[in-house]
Amino acid sequence: MKTQKLTFKHYLIIGSMLFGMFFGAGNLIFPIHLGQLAGAHWLRAGGGFLLTGTLLPLLGIIAISVTRSSGIYDLARPIGKRYATLFMVLTCATLGPLFATPRTATTPFQIGIASHVSATQEPWFLLAYSLLFFGITYWASRKPTGILDMIGKLLNPAFLILLALIFGLAFSQPLGSARGQAITPAYQGHAFLNGFLQGYNTMDALAALLFGIAVVTAIRGLGQTAPTAIAKTAAKASLMSITLEAAIYLGLIWIGATSLAHFKLSADGGIAFAQIANAFMGMPGEIILAIMATLTCLTTAVGLTTSFSEALHAKFPRISYRSWNRLSCGASFLIANIGLDQIIAWSTPMLMFLYPLAITLIVLAIASPLFQHDPIVYRWTTALTLIPAIFDALGAAPAIITRQGWVQALLSLDVQYLPLAKLGLDWALPALIGLLIGLAWHALRQISRAREYRMNRN
Incomplete structure (x- = not known):
């Protein structure tokens, strides 16, 4: 070409x-x-x-x-x-x-x-x-x-x-x-x-x-x-x-x-x-x-x-x-x-939700040749990033949302169980765990396929 x-x-x-x-x-x-x-x-x-x-x-x-x-x-x-x-x-x-x-x-x-x-x-x-x-x-x-x-x-x-x-x-x-x-x-x-x-x-x-x-x-x-x-x-x-x-x-x-x-x-x-x-x-x-x-x-x-x-x-x-x-x-x-103030106020929770998902997607895409673009790695990492990303969005929402009792309860659990939650980075550890699970799953499947290949040759 x-x-x-x-x-x-x-x-x-x-x-x-x-x-x-x-x-x-x-x-x-x-x-x-x-x-x-x-x-x-x-x-x-x-x-x-x-x-x-x-x-x-x-x-x-x-x-x-x-x-x-x-x-x-x-x-x-x-x-x-x-x-x-x-x-x-x-x-x-x-x-x-x-x-x-x-x-x-x-x-x-x-x-x-x-x-x-x-x-x-x-x-x-x-x-x-x-x-x-x-x-x-x-x-x-x-x-x-x-x-x-x-x-x-x-x-x-x-x-x-x-x-x-x-x-x-x-x-x-x-x-x-x-x-x-x-x-x-x-x-x-x-x-x-x-x-x-x-x-x-x-x-x-x-x-x-x-x-x-x-x-x-x-x-x-x-x-x-x-x-x-x-x-x-x-x-x-x-x-x-x-x-x-x-x-x-x-x-x-x-x-x-x-x-x-x-x-x-x-x-x-x-x-x-x-x-x-x-x-x-x-x-x-x-x-x-x-x-x-x-x-x-x-x-x-x-x-x-x-x-x-x-x-x-x-x-x-x-x-x-x-x-x-x-x-x-x-x-x-x-x-x-x-008005600018209202636009910024309502955009913040959306950014807190989308950015962790975008960051993990970018990292996975660049590293994908190392795991043959296996979707299982993408899915595990994204699945464990999604929940804390939702928590971050709720925590950054305007007061009309954060004052709700059920939101306060969820945010309390977030701070209690997820490290760096107060800093808005509670997604980092779950994303890493999801990545490791996905890579382990991918490695096990590769080993299994290699065994099947050897058995078929024999």
Whole structure:
């Protein structure tokens, strides 16, 4: 099978496309807020954040490449067709019109506009802003083949120029020293683990499983046809994208920590970033930040909408790509007008449920050649991860759910019997036990088959 040899420029364009799709609303505001929460422990917290914010997305792309999956459904299929369908739908809904895509409009609005209008005017301004935002998103995502030019060649350079301006000022005229800043109680003893959990909010590990479709489509459009060549290209381009993202994350976390020298701990990273931009450049700084946030969130919205529509069209082909695209943009517009706080509040339990399942799936997919892709290993690991993941989701739910008596009883059992439950990592030990059981089962079956083979030969 013939395949086109790609140049460094091609890798750079694909990596730029991936960066544009990954780096969105949460990627700006959560690192800043993490830096303020961690204070002097910003580097430890940053290390945990990089695991879930950069390493896991890279491994997600590699998992799709290693297994030669065409998307998230194929990746999860060894666990079972019904599970794969459910996991794909939940992931697509989370990254699509339920949480992530609406957040791409509400976050830049909250950063750049909300503080400059009255409370009575805010809903109307949000309505107009989100209508324009998702109108552009729909126009840009009508044809998935156009995503490479739109994101990689146009919007990304504009965003990086604006971000470089903010970083240049922050490093040349720092607001203070990060070393001596206050540390919130949660980050005094568990800065790394809390940073790890904060990385969930980027949703990038889930996005990596969904964006694999767009990556493969773009690579094929550049002339790559052989599956092995596509896998290698995706891995190389992803590494370039994730490396840049990691550097930006650490810079944002450091800036957040140094900002404590001038500002109190903010309610969220959007407020903190606006304060920092104003401290450096006054009103022009806020304008630059608003433009930067809009650009980066727009690129992510286009990537999410395209991948959402392609994934569901591939699974449910009777519904056209255009129909899924309209659904994504229309529903995202409606949910965006609920407001950023409500979107974040209800997305957290879903992320606490999906992330353990995504992490174990990524690890299993990469390691699958070692156990011949045996479904029994997938199933045992996922089965024992599922229950604590449900507990984590209940524990992170809004008060209207956590106050229920039956929920309190379940959470009490969770803390009592599962290690690391208080830290939101109660799934780790059951997942490991499930993996060991699955591997032992696989080994026993291999031994049994070997014996049968020898007996038949004799």
